[in-house]
Amino acid sequence: MMVSLFQPVRNTIRCARFISSFRADDLHITLTDKPKPKPSDDNLPFGKNTSDHMFEVDYTPALGWSRPVIRPVEPLKIHPAAKVLHYAQELFEGMKCYRCVDGKIRMFRPMENLNRMERSAVRSGFPPFDRFELLKIIKKLINIEQEWVPYSKNCSLYIRPTMIATEPCLGVTQSADSKLYVITGPTGAYFPTGMKAIRLLADPQYVRAWPGGCGGFKMGSNYAPTVAPLFQAQKELNCQSILWLFGDDHQMTEAGTMNLFVLWTNENGEEELVTPPLEGGLILPGVTRKSVLEVVREWNEIKVTEEVITMGAFIKALNEGRVKEVFGSGTASIVCPVGQILYKGQELHITDTEDVGPLTKRIYNHINEIHYYMKPHPWMESIDIDADESLRNVTAN
Incomplete structure (x- = not known):
C-alpha cells in the first residue's frame, strides 16, 4: 500500500486550522471614495476588469494571521526577494457568482473550490486557514461589490483567491511569510467567438x-x-x-x-x-x-x-x-x-x-440554467448578507 508523503502534514493542518486562522468577525472594511466606472455588460472580455475592492490578510510565524481587511484595490507591496518571485510558491482559485433570475446573487459550489485551495496550500507549504471563514469573507466582499455582478445571462463576477509566499529570502525553503488575497471582476465568455468548436x-x-x-x-x-x-x-x-x-x-x-x-x-x-x-x-x-x-x-x-x-x-x-x-x-x-x-x-x-454536439449543448444549457437559477439547485449558494452586518467596522478611504 502506498503512503502519501504529505499525509502527516495534512493531518496536522486539519487539527490546527481552526486554532490558527483569520476570522470573518475580525474583518475591517475600508471603502473607496473613488469608485471606478463599471464596464458595459455587452461584449465583456474575460479577465480584463477588476472591481473596486479586494480582501487581504498576511501571515507571519510570530504573529500568525493578521487582521483581515477589505480595502480598495491597489498594487501589492512585496520585497523583490519575496520567494513567490523566484520560486513560484503560489496558488490560486477561479470561482464565479451570478445574478440569478430571481434577482439574488449566488455562487456556484464555492466549497469545492476552497477544498481544492486547501489541498493546494498543503502541497505548497502554506500556513493553514479556515476555508469556512474565508468563504464568509468572500461573501462580504461580493456583497460590497454587488453592483459589479453583471445584469446579464451571459456574464458573471469572477472571483480569484490567491496565496503567495512573501518571505524576503533567497533560498529554496518553505516561506515563513505568506499573503492571501481575493480580487473580483465582471467577466464575459472565455472564448470571445462564443461556443464554437x-x-x-x-x-x-x-x-x-x-x-x-x-x-x-x-x-x-x-x-x-x-x-x-x-x-x-x-x-x-x-x-x-x-x-x-x-x-x-x-x-x-x-x-x-x-x-x-x-x-x-x-x-x-x-x-x-x-x-x-x-x-x-x-x-x-x-x-x-x-x-x-x-x-x-x-x-x-x-x-x-x-x-x-x-x-x-x-x-x-x-x-x-x-x-x-x-x-x-x-x-x-x-x-x-x-x-x-x-x-x-x-x-x-x-x-x-x-x-456544438447535442450532448455538449445539453450539458452547457443544463449547468448554465443552474448558474442563473432557472433550475433551482443546491449547488448555488446565496450570498445574502444583511447590509449593516457586511459593512461593520467600515472606514472611509
Whole structure:
C-alpha cells in the first residue's frame, strides 16, 4: 500500500486550522471614495476588469494571521526577494457568482473550490486557514461589490483567491511569510467567438504534468510553461489551444486549461462519456468536471467512465466512426466543443463544422440554467448578507 508523503502534514493542518486562522468577525472594511466606472455588460472580455475592492490578510510565524481587511484595490507591496518571485510558491482559485433570475446573487459550489485551495496550500507549504471563514469573507466582499455582478445571462463576477509566499529570502525553503488575497471582476465568455468548436494541437514534445508532480493542484507554476507552446499553436498552426499528452502511449490528459471529455461508442457497443481519471496526479480535479460527471450520471442515459484515453485508442475509434463528440470543461467556459485535433501533422476531424454536439449543448444549457437559477439547485449558494452586518467596522478611504 502506498503512503502519501504529505499525509502527516495534512493531518496536522486539519487539527490546527481552526486554532490558527483569520476570522470573518475580525474583518475591517475600508471603502473607496473613488469608485471606478463599471464596464458595459455587452461584449465583456474575460479577465480584463477588476472591481473596486479586494480582501487581504498576511501571515507571519510570530504573529500568525493578521487582521483581515477589505480595502480598495491597489498594487501589492512585496520585497523583490519575496520567494513567490523566484520560486513560484503560489496558488490560486477561479470561482464565479451570478445574478440569478430571481434577482439574488449566488455562487456556484464555492466549497469545492476552497477544498481544492486547501489541498493546494498543503502541497505548497502554506500556513493553514479556515476555508469556512474565508468563504464568509468572500461573501462580504461580493456583497460590497454587488453592483459589479453583471445584469446579464451571459456574464458573471469572477472571483480569484490567491496565496503567495512573501518571505524576503533567497533560498529554496518553505516561506515563513505568506499573503492571501481575493480580487473580483465582471467577466464575459472565455472564448470571445462564443461556443464554437475549437482546434487543438496535440504535440507529445510538450508535457503539462507527470506522476508525483503538481498537475493535480491549482498552482501558477503549472501554467507558465504552457504559455509559449500555446502562443506557437495559435500563431503558427491556427489552433486555439493544446491537447496535453503524457507517456509513451500518448495519453490524452487535458485540453488547454480545461478537463477533457470524449463521447464515443466503446468497443462493447455502449454509448460512453469518458474522461481521464484523477488518480496519478496528471489531472486537475475541476469543479466543472465534477459537475458534468454528476449531471450525466444523474441522467442515467449513457455510461460514464473515468479512465485513460490514449491517442491510439482515440484514432482507432475515430477511424471506425465511433467518436461522437469531444469537449473541454472548466469554470471559464462551462464546456467547449473540440472540432479538430492536429497530431503529428495529421488532421483528426471530429466535426467539420463549428456546430456544438447535442450532448455538449445539453450539458452547457443544463449547468448554465443552474448558474442563473432557472433550475433551482443546491449547488448555488446565496450570498445574502444583511447590509449593516457586511459593512461593520467600515472606514472611509
